[in-house]
Amino acid sequence: MTPHWQKSSYCSEGASCIHIATTPTTPRTIHLTESGDPTGAILTTTPAAFRTLLTTLKTDTPPPKATAPTIEVTLGEAPDAPVRVRSTTTPDTVVTTDRRKWHAFVLGVRAGEFDHFV
Incomplete structure (x- = not known):
């Protein structure tokens, strides 16, 4: 069964964004990807x-110090540095996006758009 991907409503129409x-x-299980990530990482x-x-x-x-699997987000120092997202259970799988798309995702999170996934 193919998953139904959802992106934040704050993401530009037709633009690549983080999808859940x-x-x-x-x-x-929950899946996260960046539709514009050339690696196609999920x-x-x-x-x-x-x-x-x-x-x-x-x-x-x-987040609190976790013993369970967590999702780690790394934002580079420079404004144009990529944002990298990975799980501690699968550290070799890294979803890469940019700050604009990450910000759109965070705005969607804060608006409760992804609450139904948990």
Whole structure:
């Protein structure tokens, strides 16, 4: 079954952006990708790890020290540096985006657009 991908409403129409999907299988998994990422990477994680990411982005606070799988976000120093997203369970899978697209995703998170995934 092909996942139904959702992007933030803050993403420009037709533009590549971060997309989120879920699989209905047990155990349920959450998928995150950047439609413009030339590697085509799809990060797969747990609902709990995705929930932690959402909470962190909504509250703008660092996540607590985790023993469970988490999603790590790395923003480069320069304004044009890429944003890299990876899971601690699959560190070799890295979704790459830019700050504009990441900001659109964060605005969607803060608006509650992805809450139904968890």
